[in-house]
Amino acid sequence: MSKHFPKQDTAYHKDPRQYDRTRGLPDGVQEAIVAHLLAKIGVGDAMLDLGAGSGRFAIPLAERGARVFAADLSAEMLRHLLGKCAQKSACPLLVQADAMRLPFRSAAFGSAFSVHTLHLVENLTTAIKEIERVLKNGGFFALGYIEHEADSPIGWVLENWRRALAARGYDLSRPMWRRHSQIVAALRQKFGPPHIVIAAQWQGVISPAEALRSAAERLFTPYWGLPDEEHVAIIAELERAATEFFGNLNAPLQDTRRFVWHFFEIHRREA
Numbered sequence: 001m002s003k004h005f006p007k008q009d010t011a012y013h014k015d016p017r018q019y020d021r022t023r024g025l026p027d028g029v030q031e032a033i034v035a036h037l038l039a040k041i042g043v044g045d046a047m048l049d050l051g052a053g054s055g056r057f058a059i060p061l062a063e064r065g066a067r068v069f070a071a072d073l074s075a076e077m078l079r080h081l082l083g084k085c086a087q088k089s090a091c092p093l094l095v096q097a098d099a100m101r102l103p104f105r106s107a108a109f110g111s112a113f114s115v116h117t118l119h120l121v122e123n124l125t126t127a128i129k130e131i132e133r134v135l136k137n138g139g140f141f142a143l144g145y146i147e148h149e150a151d152s153p154i155g156w157v158l159e160n161w162r163r164a165l166a167a168r169g170y171d172l173s174r175p176m177w178r179r180h181s182q183i184v185a186a187l188r189q190k191f192g193p194p195h196i197v198i199a200a201q202w203q204g205v206i207s208p209a210e211a212l213r214s215a216a217e218r219l220f221t222p223y224w225g226l227p228d229e230e231h232v233a234i235i236a237e238l239e240r241a242a243t244e245f246f247g248n249l250n251a252p253l254q255d256t257r258r259f260v261w262h263f264f265e266i267h268r269r270e271a
């Protein structure tokens with residue numbers, strides 16, 4: 001029996017600028033991610049960015065001529081995106097929307113993609129049904145996530161955070177804590193096996209102490225949602241375990257990061 005948990009607000013309301021400060025990608029990485037997406041789905045048909053956030057991908061796609069709709073639950077994030085567009089050659093069309101109730105007609109898009117968002121939706125099955133509904137038959141849905149090595153500081157902290165939650169009886173399939181592999185499995189069940197592309201790989205450098213600090217400060221969504229007292233207790237547990245695993249917590253370590261696209265082709269059985 002998993003612990004009761006109140007419904008969470010997963011929209012980024014607070015500080016869209018902080019999002020850009022903390023989620024920057026090295027030179028060339030964003031371009032490679034966008035190029036792999038365009039190579040697979042082209043720019044001809046309307047494209048949906050589900051959970052577009054600050055437009056990390058929707059803006060460069062619009063600049064390359066894609067007719068991209070940037071949908072996000074957060075009006076603040078969309079306003080921030082619009083502000084950034086002022087210095088750009090093109091802007092996506094902005095739509096405030098919940099992934100579980102998309103305000104688009106059926107088969108409106110030739111393709112859709114979503115980066116670091118489907119772990120946030122309240123009901124993954126409902127969101128996947130909506131994705132299928134708004135896509136044309138023969139279209140593509142692309143899921144994008146950054147992956148870390150399991151023994152890198154970021155990968156280790158995230159995995160051990162989830163283990164600590166599970167040990168306390170929390171349900172890891174709920175929003176924010178849901179694993180990337182669970183999202184891929186749900187999409188695979190609906191659409192069949194994906195075509196997987198590693199769009200970019202790069203090296204970061206981070207100490208275990210910094211990775212723990214970003215968890216303690218709840219910088220990333222997997223660290224949202226837990227009452228403060230329990231959050232602090234788990235971070236203290238992780239600090240002890242990290243000292244055993246890494247030794248010196250302040251020593252900077254290499255962290256290999258990969259941006260992976262999972263492309264799912266939509267084959268709907270028409271009624």
Ligand SMILES: C[S@@+](CC[C@H](N)C(=O)[O-])C[C@H]1O[C@@H](n2cnc3c(N)ncnc32)[C@H](O)[C@@H]1O
Nearest residue numbers: 010011012051052053056072073074098099115
């Ligand atoms: C981690 S950010 C990712 C933003 C962007 N895709 C990127 O990679 O930079 C997640 C975004 O999803 C939005 N979001 C959260 N829950 C959502 C929902 N149910 N429907 C649509 N967007 C949602 C948040 O407001 C936030 O902008």
